[in-house]
Amino acid sequence: MRRILAVLLENEPGSLSRIVGLFSQRAFNIESLTVAPTEDQSLSRITIATRGDDKVLEQIVKQVNKLIDVIKITDLTERSHVERELLLIKVLAMNDKSRTEVKRITDIFRGSIVDIGKQVYTIELTGDAEKLNAFVNTLANETEIIESVRSGCVGIARGEKALRL
Amino acid sequence: MTKKQFTGAQMVVKALAALDVKYIFGYPGGTVLDIYDALFQQTEVEHILVRHEQAATHMADGFARATGEVGVVLATSGPGATNCITGIATAYMDSIPMVVLSGQVPSTLIGDDAFQETDIVGCSRPIVKHSFNCRVVEEIPNIIAKAFYIASTGRPGPVVIELPKDLLMPTSMGEFHIETDVKMRSYNPSIKGHHKQIKKAVKAIYEAKKLVVYAGGGIIIANASELLTELVEKLDAPITNTLMGLGGISGTHKNYIGMLGMHGSVEANKTMANADLILALGARFDDRVTNNVKKFCPDAKIIHVDIDPTSISKTINAHIPVVGLLDVVLQQLLDELTATDFKPNKEERANWWQEVNQWREINRVSYVQEGDQIKPQRVIEAMYKITQGEAYVCSDVGQHQMFAAQYYPFAKPRQWINSGGLGTMGFGLPAAMGVKLAFPESHVICITGDGSIQMNIQELSTCLQYNLPVVIISLNNRSLGMVRQWQDMVYGGRHSSSYMESLPDFVKLAESYGHVGMQINHLDELEDKLNEAFTIKNRLVFVDVLVDEKEHVYPMQIRLGAIDDMWIKKGVKA
Numbered sequence: 001m002r003r004i005l006a007v008l009l010e011n012e013p014g015s016l017s018r019i020v021g022l023f024s025q026r027a028f029n030i031e032s033l034t035v036a037p038t039e040d041q042s043l044s045r046i047t048i049a050t051r052g053d054d055k056v057l058e059q060i061v062k063q064v065n066k067l068i069d070v071i072k073i074t075d076l077t078e079r080s081h082v083e084r085e086l087l088l089i090k091v092l093a094m095n096d097k098s099r100t101e102v103k104r105i106t107d108i109f110r111g112s113i114v115d116i117g118k119q120v121y122t123i124e125l126t127g128d129a130e131k132l133n134a135f136v137n138t139l140a141n142e143t144e145i146i147e148s149v150r151s152g153c154v155g156i157a158r159g160e161k162a163l164r165l
Numbered sequence: 166m167t168k169k170q171f172t173g174a175q176m177v178v179k180a181l182a183a184l185d186v187k188y189i190f191g192y193p194g195g196t197v198l199d200i201y202d203a204l205f206q207q208t209e210v211e212h213i214l215v216r217h218e219q220a221a222t223h224m225a226d227g228f229a230r231a232t233g234e235v236g237v238v239l240a241t242s243g244p245g246a247t248n249c250i251t252g253i254a255t256a257y258m259d260s261i262p263m264v265v266l267s268g269q270v271p272s273t274l275i276g277d278d279a280f281q282e283t284d285i286v287g288c289s290r291p292i293v294k295h296s297f298n299c300r301v302v303e304e305i306p307n308i309i310a311k312a313f314y315i316a317s318t319g320r321p322g323p324v325v326i327e328l329p330k331d332l333l334m335p336t337s338m339g340e341f342h343i344e345t346d347v348k349m350r351s352y353n354p355s356i357k358g359h360h361k362q363i364k365k366a367v368k369a370i371y372e373a374k375k376l377v378v379y380a381g382g383g384i385i386i387a388n389a390s391e392l393l394t395e396l397v398e399k400l401d402a403p404i405t406n407t408l409m410g411l412g413g414i415s416g417t418h419k420n421y422i423g424m425l426g427m428h429g430s431v432e433a434n435k436t437m438a439n440a441d442l443i444l445a446l447g448a449r450f451d452d453r454v455t456n457n458v459k460k461f462c463p464d465a466k467i468i469h470v471d472i473d474p475t476s477i478s479k480t481i482n483a484h485i486p487v488v489g490l491l492d493v494v495l496q497q498l499l500d501e502l503t504a505t506d507f508k509p510n511k512e513e514r515a516n517w518w519q520e521v522n523q524w525r526e527i528n529r530v531s532y533v534q535e536g537d538q539i540k541p542q543r544v545i546e547a548m549y550k551i552t553q554g555e556a557y558v559c560s561d562v563g564q565h566q567m568f569a570a571q572y573y574p575f576a577k578p579r580q581w582i583n584s585g586g587l588g589t590m591g592f593g594l595p596a597a598m599g600v601k602l603a604f605p606e607s608h609v610i611c612i613t614g615d616g617s618i619q620m621n622i623q624e625l626s627t628c629l630q631y632n633l634p635v636v637i638i639s640l641n642n643r644s645l646g647m648v649r650q651w652q653d654m655v656y657g658g659r660h661s662s663s664y665m666e667s668l669p670d671f672v673k674l675a676e677s678y679g680h681v682g683m684q685i686n687h688l689d690e691l692e693d694k695l696n697e698a699f700t701i702k703n704r705l706v707f708v709d710v711l712v713d714e715k716e717h718v719y720p721m722q723i724r725l726g727a728i729d730d731m732w733i734k735k736g737v738k739a
Contacts, residue, residue, distance in 0.1 A: 010351050013298060014286060025291045055478070062475040068295040068315060071351045165350070 002031070003057055004076040004083060004155045006163050007046040007064060011037050015069040019046060022067065028052065028060050032085075032152030043071070045163070047154045074163050076155045083155040086124070087132045088114075089148040091139055093121040098143050105142065109135045120146055129153060170338040173302045173328065174199035177266065180306040182209040183343050184313050186237050188228065188602060189213070189266075190221035194241025195281060196268030199333040213602070213631055216623040218245050220595035222252020223621070226261050227559060227596030230582045232603045233388065235262040235317050242268040242330075243281030247288060251589060253323045254292040258586025259409060260386060262321035264312045265289075271331040272300070286327050294322030302332045306343035314347035319354025320473040321386060354472065358489035358497050365485050366444075366468045367501045373442035373466075374513045375520075376402045379425065382409030382585070383447015383471060385578045387491035390414060393446065396495055399502060400444075401509045403521050405433035407448050408570055409585040416554075416574025422521060423530070426454040427722045428567045431731060431739045432524035434722070437462055438729035439520065445469045447491045450481040451586075460727035470494050527739060530571045530720065539688050541565065541640045541712040545572035547692050548610065548638060551699050556608035557582060557600045559635075561593035561617030564646035567718045569612045591620025597635040598628060608636065608699060615641040615665055625678035628705050636698055637675075637707045642714035643668060650717045655724075675707035685710045 009015050016035055023030050031049040038045050050060060057075065064073050076083070093099045093116075102121050106113060111125035125135055132150065139145060157163070171179065177200050181189065190213045193201045204212050215221040218240045225236025236256075240246050246267040256263045270279040286296045295315050297308045305328070312324040331337060370376065378400070384393050390413050397404045397420050405425040406413050414421055423430030425437055437443065443465045448454070455461045458480055469476075469483035470491060477486045487494055532542045545568050548556070554576050560566040560583040575581045582600060584592040597611035611618075618639050628635065640646075648663040672682030681704050685694045691710070698706040720739065723730040731739040 014290075014296070017287070018290060021290050059475065059479060066473070066475055068349075068352050 001053065002049065002051055002077070004081070004153060005048045005050065005061070005064070006074050006076050006155060007048065007070060008038075008072045008163050008165075009044050009046065009067075010069040010071065011042055011044040012069055015044065016046070018067050018069060019048075019064065022063055026059070026063060028056065032150075034152040034154050040165075043165075047152070049153050071165065072163055074157070076157060079161065080158045081155050082158060083128050083153050084126050085129055085132055085153040086126050086151040087135070087148060088122060088124055089136065089139065090120050090122045090146040092119060092144040092146060094119050101142050102139065105135070105138050109138075111135065168340045171341045172199060172203070172335050172338055173299075173305050173332040174203040174334070176302070176305045176339070176341055177309065177328065177333070178203045178207060178210055179341055180309040180343055181237065182207070183306070183345060184310065186210055186235070189237040189239050190215055190224045190228075190599070191239030192218050192221060192241065192245055194243075194245045194268065196242040196270060196330040197239060197266075197328070197333070199330070200239060200266070200268075200328075212239070213627070215595070215627050217621065218248035219252050219591065220621050220624045220627070222249045222263070222265065223255065223589075223592050223595035224599040224602075225263055226252060226256050226592075227582055227599030228603050229256075229261050229263060229599075230596070231557060231579050231600040233579070235264055235313050236599065238263065238265040240265065240267050241281065242270055242285070243283045246285035247283055250289060250292070253289055253325065255584050255587045255589045255592060256323040257292045257294070259382065259584065260321050261323070262317040263323040264309070264316050265323060265325045267325060267327050269327045269329040272329045273331065275329065286325060289325050292323070293325050296325040296327070298327050299329065299332055302337045303339040303342070305332065306341060310343055310345050311347050311349070314349075315352065319352075355488050356490050356493055358470065358487040358494040360497075362485060362487045363494070363497045363501050366487060366498060367505065367507075369442055369466055369468060369485060370400065370444070370502070371507070375439060375441040375517050376400060376444065377436050377440040377442070378402050378404040378444045378446065379407070379437065379448055380404060380410045380413045380446045381407040381448025383491050384410055384413035387447065387472075388578070389447075389492040389495050390578045392492055392495040392499065394418065396499055399499065399507065401514050402444070403436050403518070405429070405436065407451070407454060407585075408583065410448065411570060411581045412575035412578045415576045417576065422525065424570055425728070426451075427456070428571065428718050428720065430530055431527050431720055431729070431733060432521060434729040434731060435524040435739070436521050437465075438727060440465045443467045445483070446495070447471060449476040449479070452480070454728070455481060456722045456728050456730065457725050462728060527733070532716070532719075534688070537688050538713040539685070539691055539710060541568050541642070541716055542572050543688070543691065544638065544640060544695075544710050544712065545569050545612070547695050548612075549573045551692070551696055552608045552610070556580070556610050557597070557604065558610050558612055559583070559593050559597035559600055561611070561613040562588045562590045563614050563617055564642070564650065564716070564718050565612050565614045565617075565640040568640070590617040593617060594621050594624050594635070594637065597637075598624060598633045601633045601635050602631070611635050611637045613637060613639050614646060615639060615643060615668055615671075616645045622674070625675065625680060625705070625707075629679045632703070634701070634703055634705045637705070638695075639671065639707070639709050640712045641668070641671070641709050642712050642716070644714050646714070646716075647718070653717065671707055671709040675705070680705040680707055683708045
């Protein structure tokens, strides 16, 4: 089962490598991992998408929590939450037909074209993983994908619940 | 007026002194020469020069296990640091408080593949509780204080500190300030057990008809053996110890049913298998205990008390988890039992003990001494008799380790020092040296074999330099006994690389290092000669005992079976 974990930890050198190392050392799966400092520069927040049954997930949460740098960890998938991922994708747009079609698909998915080259469009789209997959598949049927990059998901709990000090 | 300025090297030594460190174990080299220079100019911290950095870590480890204090290691960058890896892993697996100070090339050279540069923080990451890089000279004292705090609290473990050379030299000076009362927002080990869980545990104890206490190394670490004994007596339950937990309750206590697990006693494993409630205290259901987890104690409810939540329900699901310091939780359990006026149900207990005693009669652990060839078990028994069960026994890894665990009933905690988790050959001698340093008046034995002793034999030289007269008892079977045993039992008797066909003359070897060497080859001289070895107080004695090379360790769990599926001797199942 897919889970999304949010981790609040000290923004220290090496703290990310401890998390990544732990996952490989204990043979836990990482689907995606994103990290950045929070508004409080002394803290970093990591979002990890992983897979595992309840027993594995319990171990992951406990093992991550055991790391000295980690302040808090929560499983966002336990409750209702908002989950987003950013996609930047560069596609071939050589003639009027393909430009029109790419623009139309982008509008339908509420993405935006952020750069135009002589023969390419670069599109930005945010959403959950499913929406991004659908967008990429639709584009692939219409034109050639030159390259794409995805941020991995970030997530936050709905309502009053918060991950903070 | 400006405050007095210190180099980083001086700060390191001042910080260690402020933390009451008496000994550090290490080996000098380029990047830590400033620390050695600072050590030379003071008297508070004594440095013990080993012959190989691995031995420094084991020595610090033995010192820590025997005293409960943090063991401190100092090594230079590169090979000095990487030589510490095995010792760090050993301490990590057995939850031993240790701080390893490692040199590093100057900050400006880090990442350049400079001479003797290794990313020791990266190398050691999976086997440390935590690690630190120092970037500013003034940080050094508080980083050391934090390292000690982390190493010694919660579930203890090793902490590595990397010190770049430029921070240690007179080129960067700073004021010395140390905060020994450490507080960290990201690290607060839980102390008390949750009161609801305590109540649940006590309720389960009331309902149990067949209760067994399964106590591990956590009891030793938490100094909780008196409370454990009190609890066992109150419950009138049988108790078994893990390899790491030996001495947690006296090995001669009437409720004690021996060690459990792979080479545990039949009664311990049978009692576990038939229990309806297992009270697990500071133990982690290691694979050397459980055997096949799918067949593990099917009828038992499990209360699992541990300071480390990751140990709970990792391999075996706990019905009632309790996270907390063992001494605190044991007191909570005792208080709750007293408050509810607990008395064991006499009839139920009598029935349970009757079953347990039946298993006791099958066979505790036994061997047959036939002929003149000395059985290794006999040596341990003689050793027990002569030292009246009061020696510190520091073991290497192999058959001798299991024989010592089986035939030397430990009266007290911290008397039995062995590498249980990692199983590090070469651990015994340096660990014994660390113990002897802490307790010079006590008998300190290194029980070893012809394989293990050669993995750190160079430390005989250190023993002479610092006058550490440990008694080395080597059960010499001219082979790697445990490997050979497995080859006999599992690999069709094909002794692939388990012979040691070019053994040195250990007596002459000991003598060449300036010690007393002694060989015992006949059964009738065993006790007299061992006795003689223990009467020599001020010199190290190396006793090379030639034992029966064919002897196997029994009982032994049958692979992939349940906890109590065991061979009690060749071809005989329990």
